[in-house]
Amino acid sequence: MAASIEDVAKLAGVSIATVSRSLRGLPDVAATTRDKVLAAARELDYVASPFAARLASGRSSTVGIVVPFVHRWFFAEVLGAVEAVLSQAGYDLLLHNLGSSEGRERFFTVLPVRKRVDAVIIVSLALTEDEVEALNTLELPIGMLGAAHPGFFSVRIDDVTAAKQAVNHLLSLGHTRIALIGGDTDDPMRFTPPHHRLTGYEQALRAADLTVDHSLERLGYFTVEGGEAAMLELLGLPERPTAVFAESDEMAYGAMRAIRRAGLRVPEDIGVIGFDDHSTAALLDLTTIRQPVAEQGVRIAAALLASLHDPIEPTDLVLDTELVIRGSTVKAASVYAES
Amino acid sequence: MAASIEDVAKLAGVSIATVSRSLRGLPDVAATTRDKVLAAARELDYVASPFAARLASGRSSTVGIVVPFVHRWFFAEVLGAVEAVLSQAGYDLLLHNLGSSEGRERFFTVLPVRKRVDAVIIVSLALTEDEVEALNTLELPIGMLGAAHPGFFSVRIDDVTAAKQAVNHLLSLGHTRIALIGGDTDDPMRFTPPHHRLTGYEQALRAADLTVDHSLERLGYFTVEGGEAAMLELLGLPERPTAVFAESDEMAYGAMRAIRRAGLRVPEDIGVIGFDDHSTAALLDLTTIRQPVAEQGVRIAAALLASLHDPIEPTDLVLDTELVIRGSTVKAASVYAES
DNA sequence: CTGTTAGCGCCTTCAT
DNA sequence: ATGAAGGCGCTAACAG
Numbered sequence: 001m002a003a004s005i006e007d008v009a010k011l012a013g014v015s016i017a018t019v020s021r022s023l024r025g026l027p028d029v030a031a032t033t034r035d036k037v038l039a040a041a042r043e044l045d046y047v048a049s050p051f052a053a054r055l056a057s058g059r060s061s062t063v064g065i066v067v068p069f070v071h072r073w074f075f076a077e078v079l080g081a082v083e084a085v086l087s088q089a090g091y092d093l094l095l096h097n098l099g100s101s102e103g104r105e106r107f108f109t110v111l112p113v114r115k116r117v118d119a120v121i122i123v124s125l126a127l128t129e130d131e132v133e134a135l136n137t138l139e140l141p142i143g144m145l146g147a148a149h150p151g152f153f154s155v156r157i158d159d160v161t162a163a164k165q166a167v168n169h170l171l172s173l174g175h176t177r178i179a180l181i182g183g184d185t186d187d188p189m190r191f192t193p194p195h196h197r198l199t200g201y202e203q204a205l206r207a208a209d210l211t212v213d214h215s216l217e218r219l220g221y222f223t224v225e226g227g228e229a230a231m232l233e234l235l236g237l238p239e240r241p242t243a244v245f246a247e248s249d250e251m252a253y254g255a256m257r258a259i260r261r262a263g264l265r266v267p268e269d270i271g272v273i274g275f276d277d278h279s280t281a282a283l284l285d286l287t288t289i290r291q292p293v294a295e296q297g298v299r300i301a302a303a304l305l306a307s308l309h310d311p312i313e314p315t316d317l318v319l320d321t322e323l324v325i326r327g328s329t330v331k332a333a334s335v336y337a338e339s
Numbered sequence: 340m341a342a343s344i345e346d347v348a349k350l351a352g353v354s355i356a357t358v359s360r361s362l363r364g365l366p367d368v369a370a371t372t373r374d375k376v377l378a379a380a381r382e383l384d385y386v387a388s389p390f391a392a393r394l395a396s397g398r399s400s401t402v403g404i405v406v407p408f409v410h411r412w413f414f415a416e417v418l419g420a421v422e423a424v425l426s427q428a429g430y431d432l433l434l435h436n437l438g439s440s441e442g443r444e445r446f447f448t449v450l451p452v453r454k455r456v457d458a459v460i461i462v463s464l465a466l467t468e469d470e471v472e473a474l475n476t477l478e479l480p481i482g483m484l485g486a487a488h489p490g491f492f493s494v495r496i497d498d499v500t501a502a503k504q505a506v507n508h509l510l511s512l513g514h515t516r517i518a519l520i521g522g523d524t525d526d527p528m529r530f531t532p533p534h535h536r537l538t539g540y541e542q543a544l545r546a547a548d549l550t551v552d553h554s555l556e557r558l559g560y561f562t563v564e565g566g567e568a569a570m571l572e573l574l575g576l577p578e579r580p581t582a583v584f585a586e587s588d589e590m591a592y593g594a595m596r597a598i599r600r601a602g603l604r605v606p607e608d609i610g611v612i613g614f615d616d617h618s619t620a621a622l623l624d625l626t627t628i629r630q631p632v633a634e635q636g637v638r639i640a641a642a643l644l645a646s647l648h649d650p651i652e653p654t655d656l657v658l659d660t661e662l663v664i665r666g667s668t669v670k671a672a673s674v675y676a677e678s
Numbered sequence: 679c680t681g682t683t684a685g686c687g688c689c690t691t692c693a694t
Numbered sequence: 695a696t697g698a699a700g701g702c703g704c705t706a707a708c709a710g
Contacts (some may be wrong), residue, residue, distance in 0.1 A: 002454065004703060015681045020705065028679060049454045051393040052703035055686045060390070070422065076415035083409065083436045087451070095432050097422045112426070115341065115388045224622055253622055280619060283563055283592055343687060354697045359689060367695060391687030394702045 003044035012040035023048065050092075062092040063304060064113040065121040068104075068189055070097045073278055074293060078123055078145060081297030089305050091118075101189055108134045119304040121145060122152075126190045141307045141314075143300040147192040148316050153307065155299040155317045157291045159193050162321040163200025163245070164207075166273045166289050169323055170243040171208050173330070175271060178205065179241035181220040181230040181251045191222075197247045197275070216241055220251035227254025235262050243271035243329070249278035252286055256328065271329040285327035292319050342383035351379035362387065389431075401431040402643060403456040405446060407463060407528055409436045412617055413632060417462055417484060420636030428644050430457075440527030447473045458643040460484060461491075465529045480646045480653075482639040486531040487655050492646065494639040494656045496630045498532050501660040502539025502584070503546075505612050505628050508662055509582040510547050512669070514610060517544065518580035520559040520569040520590045530561075536586045536614070555580055559590035566593025574601050582610035582668070588617035591625055595667065610668040624666035631658050 009016045014033060021029050022037035040046075054060050063086055067075040079095070086093050094117055098104045108131045113120055120138065124146040127135070132149060135142050141153060148154035170178050180201045183194035202212045215237065218230035227246055231254065234241055246252035252274030259270050266272055274281060277290035299317055306312065348355040353372060360368050361376035379385075393399050402425055406414040418434070425432050433456055437443045447470045452459055459477065463485040466474070471488060474481050480492060487493035509517050519540045522533035541551045554576065557569035566585055570593065573580055585591035591613030598609050605611055613620060616629035638656055645651065 006703080016704080017682080017706085018680060021680090024705095030679060033680080047453050049394070049703055051390045051399070051455070052686090053705070054390040055388070055394050055688085056703075056705040058686075058705090069419070071412075071415045071419040073410075073412075073415075076410045076412075076418075079415075079434070080408070080410040080436055080438070083434055084438065087435070092455075093434050095418070095422055095434055096426070097419055099419070099423065114386050116390070116431070224619070253619070257622060280563070280592070283596065345687080355688075356690080356698080357696060360696090363689095369695060372695080388687055391702090392689070394704085395687075395689040397689090397702075 003046040005046075005048065007044055008037065008040045008046050011044060012036045020048075060092075060116055060118050061090060062094055062117045063119045063121060063301070064094040064096060064117040065123065066096045066098065066107060066125070067123045068098050068125065068191070070095070074276065075123060077293040078297040081294035082121060082301045085298050085301035085305070091305070098189075104189065111138065114138065118308055119143065121300055121304065122147075124191050124193070126192045126195070128190070141304055141311075143304045145296050145300045151314055153300065153303045153314045153316070155296045155303065155319065156192075157296070157321050158318050159196030160200040160203065162275070162289050162291065163197040163247075164204040165321060165323050166245045166275065167201050167204035168208075169287070169325070169329065170245065170271060170273060171204065173243070173271060175243040176208075176210055177213075177216070177239065177241045177243070178210075179216040179218065179234050179244045181218050181227050181234075181244060181246040181255055183222050183247055184219050187221075193247060193275075201245060220246060220248075220254065222248050222251060224250050224254040224257075227251030228258045229254070231255040231258035232262075235259070235264075241270065243267075244273070246272065246274050249274035249276045249281045249286060249288055252288070252328070253280075253284060256284070256286070267327065267329050267331060273329055277324055281324075282326070287326045287329040288324050290322045290324050292321075295319060342385040344385075344387065346383055347376065347379045347385050350383060351375045399431075399455055399457050400429060401433050401456045402458045402460060402640070403433040403435060403452040404460040405435045405437065405462060405464070407437050407443075407530070409434070413615065414462060416632040417636040420633035421460060421640045424637055424640035424644070430644070437528075443528065450477065453477065457647055458482065460639055460643065461486075463530050463532070465531045465534070467529070480643055480650075482643045484635050484639045490653060492639065492642045492653045492655075494635045494642065494658065495531075496635070496660050497657050498535030499539040499542065501614070501628050501630065502536040502586075503543040504660060504662050505584045505614065506540050506543035507547075508626070508664070508668065509584065509610060509612060510543065512582070512610060514582040515547075515549055516552075516555070516578065516580045516582070517549075518555040518557065518573050518583045520557050520566050520573075520583060520585040520594055522561050522586055523558050526560075532586060540584060559585060559587075559593065561587050561590060563589050563593040563596075566590030567597045568593070570594040570597035571601075574598070574603075580609065582606075583612070585611065585613050588613035588615045588620045588625060588627055591627070591667070592619075592623060595623070595625070606666065606668050606670060612668055616663055620663075621665070626665045626668040627663050629661045629663050631660075634658060 005016045005019050009019045019037050022034040083093050119141045121143040143153040146156050182198055183191055185194045205212050218233055220226040220230040244255050246255050252272050256266050256272055259266050274286050274288040277288045281288050344355045344358050348358045358376050361373040422432050458480045460482040482492040485495050521537055522530055524533045544551050557572055559565040559569040583594050585594055591611050595605050595611050598605055613625050613627040616627045620627050642654055
């Protein structure tokens with residue numbers, strides 16, 4: 001059997017309370033006794049039972065993270081960043097992968113994080129009022145990544161501004177007929193970006209005195225295939241667009257494929273700009289809006305840890321995005337040119 | 340304060356023992372009393388404190404998973420699959436992302452899963468004897484994904500055979516000068532695939548009575564950039580290869596880029612085959628060896644859950660791989676042709 | 679600075 | 695079929 005705190009106490013010749021204090025680095029322990037305890041603990045290869053500690057202290061030293069689809073690039077990237085921060089702080093990470101709108105519903109009705117985490121991170125979800133209420137019953141600090149809600153911590157980018165960056169880039173190249181391939185604003189998963197990016201797109205057009213043509217706004221569902229299908233529709237229009245803003249790099253990939261399969265060239269015939277700066281965007285020479293993905297994860301994790309240390313008012317942090325110009329919007333010999 | 344088992348017992352007019360039994364679906368509880376208990380629990384919105392339960396039972400209902408880099412496609416995919424199986428079985432998933440060889444060393448010396456999981460899944464690591472020993476001190480069922488070790492459960496593919504599939508495909512197309520872009524067999528992370536894929540590559544060549552030319556074996560480090568650099572070296576050879584087998588799709592992407600930047604065509608001048616069937620492989624029209632990624636995750640998770648249910652001898656499952664032929668090895672109009 | 683003593687909330691024999 | 699009671703291994707007052 002593994003050593004318990006009592007074994008350590010016996011070996012060190014002190015009480016279990018002193019062992020507990022010493023091992024946790026609490027003050028009011030003589031340096032000499034602490035050393036004795038540490039030596040005993042090392043000798044017995046002792047580690048405290050987290051469950052006993054959690055039961056007694058009421059703290060779980062665990063943070064729950066809720067992501068729509070772990071296997072997608074963005075969420076995996078976030079997860080890695082959050083894990084790094086938490087594990088370094090001695091916290092456990094409890095992963096909840098929604099996977100579908102049913103999974104989402106299950107999560108918010110069952111609330112499997114109840115009684116087992118000190119804080120929760122919600123990634124990329126626009127919460128319904130019911131969901132907010134469910135989270136509030138937890139009476140825990142809540143962190144949102146890619147969205148915001150009063151009373152919750154949040155770290156995000158400004159999707160409206162970012163979308164404007166994208167469209168303004170196309171406008172600056174002389175395009176006036178600019179299409180949008182976006183996410184579904186009515187999707188059951190209710191991701192946050194689609195609304196804002198759509199808004200930014202339309203605002204940028206209006207600011208340039210262009211009329212918003214809704215027939216140029218298509219759904220790509222954040223997948224390569226969806227982006228391709230959306231582009232096909234756009235290509236079938238009486239007057240096709242000269243440029244496309246896709247709300248994700250993956251949809252942009254699909255759009256590029258559709259364009260090329262139609263025998264047209266990127267960017268000469270149609271310019272394409274994506275969103276994210278996915279790891280393969282450089283490879284495919286895609287102009288895009290880069291957002292700091294890992295950093296958002298680091299920041300939200302750090303904010304929650306800080307609030308766990310001593311309760312503070314929720315903070316809302318908005319990070320900058322950056323236009324990365326590549327060959328899909330500016331003339332280049334081929335897709336495989338500079339990147 | 341949230342309801343405790345005592346509250347439920349009081350409301351249902353039974354003892355806490357009966358509540359515990361009822362809620363866990365144990366036998367020897369009268370149907371009527373069970374209903375009473377369930378009703379009371381529902382009314383109080385009761386959920387058991389996992390920590391109290393774990394402390395008392397000695398079972399953690401948690402599985403630890405150790406991955407080299409969560410943010411990489413393969414591992415994220417595995418993670419999603421494992422999470423789905425575990426959460427459905429009522430198990431928590433404790434994620435450990437190594438991130439580097441230092442992270443790896445830290446994990447195996449600290450063993451942060453001690454006293455907090457019922458089983459551990461190790462993904463894609465060739466374990467050293469010290470690491471095996473460390474895991475054995477846990478006295479827990481251990482599952483390996485993408486590797487195997489006596490005494491541990493495992494689910495994997497046959498990398499030797501898979502590499503042969505790849506090379507044989509190139510041989511069948513008439514290639515005789517076939518290069519390899521692989522992972523580092525001396526890498527501190529010691530991934531398992533590089534050794535086996537290298538072996539399969541050489542065996543296939545020998546079986547075809549071709550001599551193995553080590554100058555055709557280059558390191559791509561499992562990244563796009565690495566693959567590109569490796570391909571550049573190969574292109575600089577006095578007699579360059581007519582085909583390349585990359586041990587991952589991402590290295591294959593890099594190779595394709597290098598080939599095209601050199602003004603050569605794929606597959607006319609140089610054929611390229613990858614490994615994995617990464618989600619963008621179809622997009623880039625890359626011939627590859629598909630391995631069942633999510634299924635490996637599902638299988639290893641299921642195996643461990645089964646062994647937790649009732650201890651069984653470790654099993655070793657080898658899943659099939661499949662050759663997926665696309666335009667990077669067989670003539671096609673362009674990279675963006677059929678896929 | 680250190681020890682004593684209640685719990686934390688549940689599981690699990692052992693009785694009945 | 696149900697209840698009583700002793701832990702599980704630790705934390706957190708409270709004494710001293």
